[in-house]
Amino acid sequence: MAIVEYTPELFGELQEMVSRVPANMNLAHRPFVDYYYASRSWCKLYLFLSDSGRVLGTLGRELLSFEHESREITIRIGSNWFSPHPGP
Numbered sequence: 001m002a003i004v005e006y007t008p009e010l011f012g013e014l015q016e017m018v019s020r021v022p023a024n025m026n027l028a029h030r031p032f033v034d035y036y037y038a039s040r041s042w043c044k045l046y047l048f049l050s051d052s053g054r055v056l057g058t059l060g061r062e063l064l065s066f067e068h069e070s071r072e073i074t075i076r077i078g079s080n081w082f083s084p085h086p087g088p
Contacts (some may be wrong), residue, residue, distance in 0.1 A: 001056065007044035008034050009057075014065065016053035020084040027058065027080060057083030075077060 006073065018028045026032050027045075037045035037060065048057040060079035063069055065072055 001051070002049045003046050004049060005031070006037050006047055006058075008038055010047060013049075013053065013055050014058070016019070017058070017084065021082060025080075025082070027082070048083070056085055057081075 004010070011033065014027060014033070018025060023028070033045065036043055042063040042065075043059045046059045046061065047055050050056050058080050060081075062079055064075045064076050064077060066075065067073070
């Protein structure tokens with residue numbers, strides 16, 4: 001299994017996974033995915049790929065900057081954790 005950073009060229013593969021998830025999700029909306037995850041350094045989407053290149057799951061990474069007592073603090077959070085496949 002490979003983990004790759006989302007690029008707009010991978011939207012078709014991402015949509016194949018989205019079609020297997022039973023709910024409407026923001027990852028089905030290309031303008032959102034391309035803008036939010038492919039044009040910002042602080043927000044990335046990672047795709048978990050099978051050996052054949054099929055998207056098995058996703059994980060978003062966002063960096064949030066705050067200031068506390070005049071010091072910058074950056075917090076990393078996860079978003080868009082999806083997988084239509086059960087774990088082991």
